[in-house]
Amino acid sequence: MKKQTVITRREALKILGAGAAAFSLSSLPLTAANGRTLTRPIHTTGEDIPVIGLGTWRTFNVGDDRELRLARTEVVEAFFDEGGGMIDCSPMYGSADEVLGFAFDRIGFPDTLFSAEKVWTRDGDRISEQIAESASKWGVETFDLMQVHNLVSWEEHLETLLEMKEAGEIRYVGITTSHGRRHDEFERIMRRGDLDFVQLTYNITHREVEERLLPAARDEGIAVIANRPYDGGGLIRDLKANHTVPEWAVEAFGCRDWADFLLKFIVSHPDLTCAIPATTRVSHLRENMRSGSGELPDADMRERMIRHIESL
Amino acid sequence: MIADWRTYSVEDFIPFTADVYFRLIERTNEAAWPLHVLTLIGGLAAAMLLVRGGGRTAGALLALAWLWPGGVFLLQRYSELNWAGDYFGWAFLGQAVVVFCCALVGRFKWEGFRRFGLAEWAGFALFVYGLAAYLFWAPVAGGGWAEAEVFGVHPDPTAVATIGFVLVAAGRWSGWICWVIPALWCLVSALTLRELDVVWAPGLTFAAAVGLAGLIWKSFRRRPRSGESAENPTSPEE
Numbered sequence: 001m002k003k004q005t006v007i008t009r010r011e012a013l014k015i016l017g018a019g020a021a022a023f024s025l026s027s028l029p030l031t032a033a034n035g036r037t038l039t040r041p042i043h044t045t046g047e048d049i050p051v052i053g054l055g056t057w058r059t060f061n062v063g064d065d066r067e068l069r070l071a072r073t074e075v076v077e078a079f080f081d082e083g084g085g086m087i088d089c090s091p092m093y094g095s096a097d098e099v100l101g102f103a104f105d106r107i108g109f110p111d112t113l114f115s116a117e118k119v120w121t122r123d124g125d126r127i128s129e130q131i132a133e134s135a136s137k138w139g140v141e142t143f144d145l146m147q148v149h150n151l152v153s154w155e156e157h158l159e160t161l162l163e164m165k166e167a168g169e170i171r172y173v174g175i176t177t178s179h180g181r182r183h184d185e186f187e188r189i190m191r192r193g194d195l196d197f198v199q200l201t202y203n204i205t206h207r208e209v210e211e212r213l214l215p216a217a218r219d220e221g222i223a224v225i226a227n228r229p230y231d232g233g234g235l236i237r238d239l240k241a242n243h244t245v246p247e248w249a250v251e252a253f254g255c256r257d258w259a260d261f262l263l264k265f266i267v268s269h270p271d272l273t274c275a276i277p278a279t280t281r282v283s284h285l286r287e288n289m290r291s292g293s294g295e296l297p298d299a300d301m302r303e304r305m306i307r308h309i310e311s312l
Numbered sequence: 313m314i315a316d317w318r319t320y321s322v323e324d325f326i327p328f329t330a331d332v333y334f335r336l337i338e339r340t341n342e343a344a345w346p347l348h349v350l351t352l353i354g355g356l357a358a359a360m361l362l363v364r365g366g367g368r369t370a371g372a373l374l375a376l377a378w379l380w381p382g383g384v385f386l387l388q389r390y391s392e393l394n395w396a397g398d399y400f401g402w403a404f405l406g407q408a409v410v411v412f413c414c415a416l417v418g419r420f421k422w423e424g425f426r427r428f429g430l431a432e433w434a435g436f437a438l439f440v441y442g443l444a445a446y447l448f449w450a451p452v453a454g455g456g457w458a459e460a461e462v463f464g465v466h467p468d469p470t471a472v473a474t475i476g477f478v479l480v481a482a483g484r485w486s487g488w489i490c491w492v493i494p495a496l497w498c499l500v501s502a503l504t505l506r507e508l509d510v511v512w513a514p515g516l517t518f519a520a521a522v523g524l525a526g527l528i529w530k531s532f533r534r535r536p537r538s539g540e541s542a543e544n545p546t547s548p549e550e
Contacts, residue, residue, distance in 0.1 A: 061328045063392035065335050094327045094393045179324075232323055280329060 036293045037083035040273045042172065043221035044196045049114050051267040052292035053086030054079050054285075055227060055278035061094035071280070073103040078282045080110040082289035088199070088225065088276045089138075090118040090149050091130055097137035104139050115140055116197075116225070118149035118176060124156030131164075145197055147174040151182055154189065162194055172196035178227055179206075183213060190216045202226040202272065204265045204309050205235060214271040223273040226266050230277060236262060243312055249305065253295040259284070263291035265305050268298075322503045328393045330508035336393065337450070337466060338458045340385055344465050351377055351464025355443040355473060362422045362481055371415020374477055377464035378408035385466060400497065404467065407493040411474070419486035420477075429533065431526035435479025438519055442473025449512045468516060471497045475523035479530075487527050495520035 039048035054076070062068035079087070089096050097117075117134050119127050135141060146161050148154045154175060161173045174197030177186050190198060190213065198217060200209050203226070217224045230236040239258040249255035253264065259277075266275045277288045297305060341348070354373050362370040382404025391397030414420065428436070446469035450459035463469040471494035478490045498520040505513035 058327055058329050061393050062332050063336065063389065065332070065339060068332060068335055092327070092395070094395070179321075280331065 037289075038267070038292050038296075039085075040223075040267075042196060042223045042273065044172070044223070049274055050083055050085040050112070050292055051272075051274055052084065052263060052289055053088060053114070053116075053225070053274045053276040054084055055276035056087065056089045056096040056100065057093055057227075057278055059278040059280045060089070060096035060099045062099055063095050069099055069102045072099050073106050074282050075279065075285050076100070076103040077107050078285045079289065080107070080112060082286060083112065083292070084289060085112045086114040086116050086145075086225070086274055086276065088116040088118075088227075089134075090120055091134055092118070092120045092149060097134050101137045101139045109140070114145070115143045116145040116147065116174075117143045118147045119157050119161070120149040120152055122153050124153055124160070127157055127160050131170075143170050145172040145174055146170045147176045147197065147199060149176055151175060151177060151185065151189070158189070158194075172223075174198055174223075174225075176200070176225075176227070183208070187212050187216050190220055190222060193220055195220070195222050197223045197225060197273075199225040199227055199276075201228045202266055202269070202275075203229050203231050203235065204262055204306060205231055207306075210269075214269065218271045224271055226272055226275040229263055229266050229275045239312075246308055249297075249301075249308075252301050253297050256290060257287060259287040260291045261305065263288060264296055265302060267292070268296040268302060322507050325396075326394075326504055326507045330510065332393065333504075333508055334450075334455060334459045336389055337461060340389060340465065341458055341460065341462075344380065344384070347380065348462045348465055351380070351462060352443065355463045358477070359439065359443075362420065362477075365422065367420035367422065367481060368415050368418060370477075370481070371411055371420040374474060375408045375412035375415060377470050378404050378411065378474075380465055381467040381470050382408065400467075400500070403493050403497070407474075407490075410493070411490055414482065414486045414490055419483050420481040421483075422481060429529070431529045432480050434522050434526050435476045435481075437476065438522060439473050439476030439480060441515075441519075442469045442471070442476055446472060453511055467497055468501050471495075471501070472516065472519045475519050479523060479526040484527075484531055487530065491523050491527055495523050 038051045040051055041048050059075075060072055062072060076087070087100065089100060091097065115138065117131070117138070119130055121127065121130050131143070131146065135143065146164070148157045148161070158173070158175070161170065164170050165173050174195055175186065175189055176199035177183070178199075178201045186198070186200070189195070198213070200213055202209050202214075202224075206228070214224065216222075236258050239262075243258075245255055245258060245261055249261055255261050255264070263275055263277065266272055279285050279288065354377060358370040358373040358377075361367075361373070382401050385401075386397050386404055387401030389397075391401060423432075443463045447460045447462050450461065451457050461469050463473050474494045475491060475498070478487050478494075482490055498516040502513045502516035502520075505516065
């Protein structure tokens with residue numbers, strides 16, 4: 001379904017200059033694939049993915065409501081129209097898997113789709129069944145990335161997922177956490193050295209992962225997905241309602257709006273691969289996607305952005 | 313592990329947005345109409361029957377009001393959005409059985425306004441709120457009649473009215489067992505609606521709390537004289 005491995009993890013790490021990469025933005029392997037969309041490589045293969053993906057928590061759980069399903073189809077269509085790649089979902093998100101399937105049934109499967117799904121069951125024997133169910137709901141044969149949701153029964157699941165990857169049934173394996181949970185255990189799993197991806201909470205007000213997890217991802221050559229980029233939506237709602245984007249951010253990196261401010265802060269971190277904001281509106285989706293293009297803030301500017309948000 | 317649980321917020325357990333929730337209410341209304349008329353008449357009839365000494369029939373009507381919210385709204389529709397919907401749905405059907413059983417053994421009775429205490433008046437107000445006033449919330453808040461929640465069709469007004477009915481008519485232990493599920497639902501729904509920024513969310517917490525306070529009040533106040541036991545009503549049905 002997707003392009004094959006082109007380079008090894010070791011080679012990818014070389015490209016990254018992994019050891020020296022820490023916060024040296026000039027060393028970022030960041031490219032603009034179509035002249036607009038910024039991409040980052042997945043370390044283990046070198047495959048590029050756009051830095052802005054699409055999350056589906058809450059927003060795509062609309063049940064069998066046809067009107068809302070069609071509205072979400074428009075969001076998915078706009079996502080790919082803007083050069084999007086990764087869509088992330090989970091069996092825990094109610095009907096979101098089915099709603100994605102509904103959308104793909106209407107717009108087809110764009111070449112740039114990078115399907116990221118999760119396993120969410122305590123029953124180690126049910127994992128294959130759950131993945132098959134999810135694939136059937138999406139309408140895909142296989143997933144690009146399969147993650148263990150919030151470390152639920154991760155010992156059993158990770159073993160099975162790695163076997164599935166070996167057998168070519170999935171392309172990448174990852175684990176997820178959110179809200180800063182179980183970071184010690186999360187880091188221990190990362191240090192095993194067999195993960196392609198991790199997904200964690202990272203945004204301008206929640207930067208705990210900078211201490212241990214992002215350095216671990218850099219050391220181990222693991223791609224990083226940032227969830228909750230708007231801290232569940234409350235962060236951007238508050239900023240939009242009460243504040244204007246600072247002029248210095250406009251001058252420094254052409255910051256257009258608060259979505260640009262918050263998302264560019266995330267994806268400008270050298271160890272981040274992709275952020276996955278979720279939305280129900282096409283207009284917001286396009287705002288988000290615009291943040292995946294143009295200039296990014298440098299390290300000094302990132303510090304200033306943090307201080308500014310803390311001062312509000 | 314306990315520390316891990318502390319990191320969860322209510323938001324983590326609400327897997328849908330406000331627009332999806334109110335579309336669910338709206339679509340349920342479309343599918344159920346004109347059941348609303350029957351459930352409202354049923355609720356009113358339950359109150360009138362209770363006053364006229366028909367506690368058993370009144371209770372049976374109240375039990376019927378839990379069937380659609382549990383069996384259709386929660387089990388068939390809400391559960392599509394929230395995996396916990398199945399559990400809530402079965403709890404509602406269980407509540408129907410509990411209320412029906414209490415009705416069957418004559419645990420609901422009317423003692424007259426003259427014997428109303430604080431708990432009964434609070435119950436009366438909650439019953440009126442759940443049956444008649446609750447359906448105005450959505451239209452007043454700008455959602456229109458399509459999003460109105462109705463006793464016997466949607467869970468919230470059904471739970472509120474039931475707590476009110478229980479305070480007015482149930483005896484001591486029967487009051488407690490008929491209060492548990494509606495009160496728990498009110499708390500769950502209040503947390504959900506608060507997360508969705510719905511203005512009437514606090515009313516549900518208030519209903520559960522009033523029910524609790526009323527039952528405690530009834531449990532500790534002076535027992536009726538012999539022959540007037542609340543658990544051995546003397547209505548014509550008994």
